[in-house]
Amino acid sequence: TSSCISTVHLGFGITSLPFPTSLPFIPASHRWEEEKKEDGIKWMQLEHRGPYFVPPYEPLPKDVQFYYDGSSTLELAVFFQKMGLYSLFQGQPLSSLSQEMTSEEQEIIKDLDKCDFGEIHKYFVDKNEARKALPKEEKQKLKEEADKIQEEYGYCILDGHREKIGNFKTEPPGLFRGRGEHPKMGMLKKRIMPEDVIINCSKDSKIPEPPEGHKWKEVRFDNTVTWLASWTENIQNTLKYIMLNPSSKLKGEKDWQKYEVARRLKDVVHTIRAQYRKDWKSKEIKKRQRAVALYFIDKLALRAGNEKEEGETADTVGCCSLRVEHIQLHPQLDGQEHVVEFDFLGKDSIRYYNKVSVEKPVFKNLQLFMKNKDPSDDLFEHLNTTFLNKHLQDLMDGLTAKVFRTYNASITLQEQLKALTNPEDNVAGKLLSYNRANRAVAILCNHQRSIPKTFARSMQVLQEKIDAKKKQVEEAQEEVKKAEDEFKDTKEAKAEVNVEKKKKLLQRLEEQLARMNIQATDKEENKQIALGTSKLNYLDPRITVAWCKKFGIPIEKVYNKTQREKFAWAIDMAGEDFEF
DNA sequence: TATAGGACTTAGGATTCTGCTT
DNA sequence: AAGCAGAATCCTAAGTCCTATA
Helix, strand or coil, X not given: CCCCXXXXXXXXXXXXXCCCCCXXXXXXCCCCCCCCCCCCCCCCCEECCCCECCCCCCCCCCCCCCEECCCCCCHHHHHHHHCCCHHHHCCCCCHHHHCCCCHHHHHHCCCHXXXXXXXXXXXXXXXXXXXXXXXXXXXXXXXXXXXXHHHHHCEEEEXXXXXXXXXXXXXXXXXXXXXXXXXXXXXXXXXXCHHHCEEECCCCCCCCCCCCCCCCCEEECCCCCCCCEEEECCCCCCEEEECECCCCHHHHHHHHHHHHHHHHHHHHHHHHHHHHHHHCXXXXXXXXXXXXXXXXXXXXXXXXXXXXXXXXXXXXXXXXXXXXXXXXXXXXXXXXXXXEEEEEECHHHCEEEEEEECCHHHHHHHHHHHCCCCCCCECCCCCCHHHHHHHHHHHCCCCCHHHHHHHHHHHHHHHHHHHHCCCXXXXXXXXXXXXXXXXXXXXXXXXXXCCCCCHHHHHHHHHHHHHHHHHHHHHHHHHHHHHHHHHHHHXXXXXXXXXXXXXXHHHHHHHHHHHHHHHHHHHHHHCCECCHHHHHHCCCXXXXXXXXXXXXXXXXXXXXXXXXXXXXXXXXHCCCCCCC
């Protein structure tokens, strides 16, 4: 049941949603008039230039050779070294690659260890160096050329407005790099040709021209979807799309709608929690499994966990697809009762590791679900995301498993901001509180990043600065003492002034040291946590906007240009008393 | 009811840019 | 001018959830 978009003229062109928001929206400007759209209709006019095709393969100069015991050059060899994947394939069979080689090549190339990419590698390293060393004017020229492409292909017209496109370039051919232990790692991703591409636009628009001598696979006029072009990629045989940038009205509206659904969950979440607690004792095992899974999704912000085709992707799971081997039960652990230890790979093969004390019925149910099962058996064998989401839909219109993540993330930010922000703090102190609130959410959602390569070094630099500052503080302390002694001896006014002066200096240095220590703590706490994902996808931007307004923080301190563009709707809409 | 296909959001890593220090 | 670190941006994989079909 998709929501119908009705028409109310809102400031920067966001049409209103079918459900009311708690705050009146005061239009900042009337940029355009909207026509009412029917249910499921996404646009009335769509015009664009089609995708920008990445430059064709450039053969290597004759003197740059790929060697295999003897010698031969092929495009594949270039991908190999260019993507730095060679080492991943050493000692492995060439099965996925052999289909890309000519039979002649297959006859020759049997063993990757005998492949010599040295010259090709050097060629690209040199080329890269040369590019970096280019004079300023040359670099400027390249920049202008890129800007021109962006200008020509990077925008479309949607319902009379020029909108930025998110990804207007076709993906270049290369070796597929999946995340984690991906069975298709290293397969050749084919070049996208115009003949592969479906164009979507409006009938009466200027239909994009395919590149000289080529044809589109199809041109269609489907205004029930938002994509501009699509093609099927050859690795997983799935569709890829060209879509609008998050700054666009279409995406902004959708984003707003997402948070409104999450806010509606806020009103009923207590009922839902009462319901699943009741269901823990249901006679039907299926209901019990659903209730325990929902508890995890709510409490731990786990993803739904759809089934995946085995052997096609890395072995990762979400809530419904958890297996017995992914949890361990501890009746007692570290002074806590009913502890569940989670250890599994989630989206992007990011490890989820957590020890959680759960309510007793949950623990008992888990023991029941695990009884007489192998480690590789499903924990919730009667459950899947369809069944769970159907149930959620009955509990609230538009409710699905992922709404809990949005809801819990946003409500956590709001609560944490309330708890952590000290009105007496300066801007830097308040921003630290904001980051901490943001971090609480990132931890909840398990948004991780690899520790930056430069982390240890930059931490060391900071530590050295702290040590130096400590020394300064100590010296200043001695200075104060010296000055005090002198004053005691002489009782001169000049000496008294000096004491005050030294004390002030000491105080300033101590403050600087405290700030540095905070910075170091912040850095350390943040090294493995990615704040960006929650900020961009889970936190209702109106909470942030309201917080900024309330405490006089300039919005640029928390949102960069791109983020301000994406959240333009919220910046216009939210007052300081906005409540999620 | 199961499955496949389709459309869309969410995700972390790689690359590029920026602004500072040396 | 070069070198660097951190921020911003780009890239595209990997999820969710819906609909159509058998």
